[in-house]
Amino acid sequence: MLTKVAETADLKPGEARVVEAGGKTLALFNVNGTYYALDNSCLHRGGPLGEGELESTIVTCPWHGWRWDVTTGANTNNPAVKVACFPVKLDGTAVFVEV
16 A cells, blocks of 8 residues: 655655655655655564664664665664564655555
C-alpha cells in the first residue's frame, strides 16, 4: 500500500523527519534528492531515528549513538543487524512510502 508522507519541499537534502504510513512510524531521509524510509525505532533501545543526525547516508540515533545506513537499514558496526527499510516513490513533488 502506497501512502503519501510528504512533499519534496518538506525535506531538504540532509534532513530527516518522522512520518506515519500504514499504521507504522517511519523515519524519512533525503540524501541529495533521493528519499529513503526506515522503521523509526532504533534496535538498541527504540530511539527515534527520524530525529537523528544524517551525515551522507548514515543516521546516528539521538539516544545512544548507534549508526545506521539509511540505504540498506544496516548497522554500521554490525551489518547483519538491520532495521526495516520501506520503498519510497516520488510522483511529481509527492513522496510516497510503500508499507
